[in-house]
């Protein structure tokens with residue numbers, strides 16, 4: 303059964319991206335294999351909270367992909383997109399969940415958001431000052447992504463921005479955060495927080511064994 307799991311990244315048909323809908327898709331295609339889910343997701347899109355997000359996204363895209371200004375799309379940074387999305391949605395209060403090590407960057411972000419008229423709440427991962435031993439861990443300091451999420455929940459922030467939470471801590475934050483949340487900074491200790499660079503360099507001959515563990 304496993305071999306019939308969806309593998310869109312290996313698909314050569316890409317019928318889902320065409321308007322004509324010609325061509326036979328692989329038997330693992332989720333469009334074919336999970337027909338029942340298609341109807342279920344349609345219903346979910348009609349929920350008011352999801353309508354609000356996709357309508358906001360659509361207005362944002364209409365501004366980024368304006369056919370009258372074809373080069374405009376290259377001028378939108380992620381920061382611009384987040385600000386525009388929040389404005390489109392009429393949001394007033396934004397949250398930043400930041401890693402302690404990214405406080406400098408998060409302060410810059412907070413200032414930009416405030417200059418754009420938002421009220422900003424920021425919560426550092428070390429908040430709570432819990433002793434690691436109290437939750438079964440070793441060491442002297444304890445990051446508390448669940449508390450970050452719960453503080454932002456209590457503060458009723460309308461959009462939360464994740465800034466450099468570690469792998470695992472980001473999972474806990476997302477699991478407990480009730481507000482809409484989007485990432486801005488994804489921690490990558492080796493690549494200046496630009497994780498996609500790992501994929502690009504994996505195509506370079508010099509780095510070809512970098513991620514496989516095989517020696518050159």
Ligand code: SF4
Nearest residue numbers: 310313316317318331
């Ligand atoms: S959804 Fe179907 S057609 Fe589209 S990439 Fe995946 S397998 Fe291919």
